[in-house]
Amino acid sequence: MHSGTDHALAHALATSAGEVLLRVRSGSYPGTDALKDAGDAAAHAHLVTRLRAARPGDAVLSEEGADDAARLGADRVWIVDPLDGTREFAEAGRTDWAVHVALWERGELVAGAVALPAEGVTLGTATPAALPARAEGPVRLAVSRSRPPALVQELAAALGAELVPMGSAGVKAMAVVRGQADAYVHGGGQYEWDSAAPVAVARAAGAHTSRVDGSPLAYNQADPYLPDLVVCRPELTGRLLGALADLGPARTDGGNRA
Template identity: 60%
Template sequence: MNDHELAATLAEQAGKLLLAIRAQGGAAGDEQSNRFLLDQLRLVRPNDAILSEESPDDQVRAEHSRVWIIDPLDGTREYGEPPRDDWAVHVALAVDGEAVVGAVALPAAGLVLHTGQPPELAPPAPGPLRVAVSRSRPSREVMQLTAALSAKPVPMGSAGAKAMAVVRGEVDVYAHSGGQYEWDSCAPVAVAAAAGLHVSRLDGTPLRYNRPDPYLPDVLICRPESADLVLNVLHLGVSHAHHRNQSAAGQHRPRSR
């Protein structure tokens, strides 16, 4: 089984496990999913390193070129609110810092999107751009982006669900600035890139993985024909914010004696 097939199979199986736990009203689904994924990866890829949201970070991974980056349950809140389906399982493989293999399972929707069989990108939808936003805590930057684009905000749950909504053609843009970790974006970024979408940091720079600090605060996934427009708006927003901060700092400088 190649890496793409392995990622898809493990994400699907972990998703089925989580569905069974939820159906029984059980708790600690994230822990059981994590244990399953770790056991399977250690069995079939014993020479690879692993970075998981639910396990202590073993910095030995920095010495490996191949690192599996997993989120056993992305969207714990949504998972705990059946029958919501906007939660996911992420299984990815980063090679030399690049997200090259990924699978995102949306178990409650019966879907697994993965790099072994990249989804076909839907044609552009007519009308205003649609932007996936957090249903509970959309960031100021993303809401400013939505307003600047005269876009339609589409609230939904987990990071994986938002990213796959772009892949599936349900929205056009997923931009996040509220703070994330590598396991939040690695699998979605791999799948989105394989499908032909634009993927980057909010400033347009490449996303890199298996860094010493796994904190990766922002991500942009969007349709390729919208990338320049979105990045330009984001750049202007950052420039204006920087100018405001500089002005505020100037107003509060200590007076000369």
């Protein structure tokens, strides 16, 4: 058991991986695909190396690594997305990309951090943020800037909500934590590494997190596909889940993971 030190480690890992990504981003590459690949590889190698040194007995589930079934029998599994928002990372001047580091232990997310490297910000469970007061006006739904899921567009129409476009899943969840949005609802194409760290950080801040049908989010499953997600201010939980239930079963939108 490492308890409090796991929170600090998650924060340090997310932050340092972000620094690696900023160095990669400042380099010269023949195209955006090469830059994306370089960022993914460098951040993954950094996180795995640091975790092996700091927590050699723990398993790791990374978007960029081969899935080892041994994690299913492990008590502690680090669930990481070395670069969340590769599209935004590869676009000059964009800040809406992230690094996710979370720790799952015996059935629960127990620590996590989301770094927003281009902003120089890391939010984590080491020193949880408190949700700021909600701004007056319509509900603000964080949504993909390039591929808004049909589910969220229908939800916005039902609630009279405002769509707030932005990049990565981590950025959208952290927008709720930071008071830039009231909710992040996603209906198709995500995996455990897309939401584990954002969910850990949002929960620590007092936000509601669940599947779109209100059921709990489960991590370290044999199949890491975890397609839908709700992160919202607690006072909006009933209203959002009720509207989602009225829309019917959650639909999946192909490969849209944001």
